[in-house]
Amino acid sequence: MAAAAGTGHPGLHADENASVMAGAWVAGLSEPLREAILDRARVRRVAAGTPLAQGGETNPSWVGVVRGAVRLGTPLSDDRSFTLDFIGPGQWFGDIALVDHAANELDLIAHVASMLLVVSRFDLRHLGDGFGELREALLQLNCARLRHMVRRFEELHSVALPQRLARELQRLAHRFGRPTADGVRIELAVSQSDLAALAGGSRQRVNRALGRLQQLGILDLGTTRQVLGDEARLAAAAGARAC
Numbered sequence: 001m002a003a004a005a006g007t008g009h010p011g012l013h014a015d016e017n018a019s020v021m022a023g024a025w026v027a028g029l030s031e032p033l034r035e036a037i038l039d040r041a042r043v044r045r046v047a048a049g050t051p052l053a054q055g056g057e058t059n060p061s062w063v064g065v066v067r068g069a070v071r072l073g074t075p076l077s078d079d080r081s082f083t084l085d086f087i088g089p090g091q092w093f094g095d096i097a098l099v100d101h102a103a104n105e106l107d108l109i110a111h112v113a114s115m116l117l118v119v120s121r122f123d124l125r126h127l128g129d130g131f132g133e134l135r136e137a138l139l140q141l142n143c144a145r146l147r148h149m150v151r152r153f154e155e156l157h158s159v160a161l162p163q164r165l166a167r168e169l170q171r172l173a174h175r176f177g178r179p180t181a182d183g184v185r186i187e188l189a190v191s192q193s194d195l196a197a198l199a200g201g202s203r204q205r206v207n208r209a210l211g212r213l214q215q216l217g218i219l220d221l222g223t224t225r226q227v228l229g230d231e232a233r234l235a236a237a238a239g240a241r242a243c
Helices: 014-021 031-040 095-100 121-130 130-156 161-176 190-198 205-216 233-238
Strands: 044-045 051-054 061-067 068-076 080-085 105-108 114-120 177-180 183-186 220-221 226-228
Touching: 014 031, 014 061, 031 114, 031 121, 031 130, 044 226, 051 061, 061 095, 061 105, 061 121, 080 130, 080 161, 080 183, 095 121, 095 130, 130 161, 161 177, 161 183, 161 190, 161 205, 161 226, 161 233, 190 205
Parallel strands: none
Antiparallel strands: 044 114, 051 105, 061 114, 068 080, 068 105, 177 183, 183 226, 220 226
């Protein structure tokens, strides 16, 4: 059943509106601004693998994830790829290119079949003119992104691969995890190649590190979904709680 007028986007069901509004950033906006964003957004459904923007191209839209996940990454010179992050439900991206009119630095690709909310450059500008709080909120959002990016690149240069992998599993569990009787199940389908691109290592080394976590009883490996059986021991393996 679609949400009633004034309570979310009319093209979304109540649980879908709740999903896109559940992100920490958007939840901090005033209710009038949240409703104004939804009022100007259009729903877009994309299949897994759909490119939303490529590095070097201008991204024409501001996008929020309702369901699914979008991969932010870049190809490397050795034919591997590096994944900076997976954008999940309740998160928004694409505003930087709309504000500075510059090209995207990263490829944005739907990692799985996803439902998105899309806001045009014109509408984002209109929202900024009508709601002064949006400009401050976007500044805070991009400060958080910058801190996350700096942390990720610091880890790549100063933290061993097994520890980096443990931190990435923590992040995935925080964003895409669902509690089960056996532990926290990461609902996002990620292969060992996906984890290698995320942790910045070869598939072979990531495979060995995952096997070690499984031997220790910290992780139960599925085909593409993992269950964290002991979060405390995973935190110890990570050396700190990732965010």
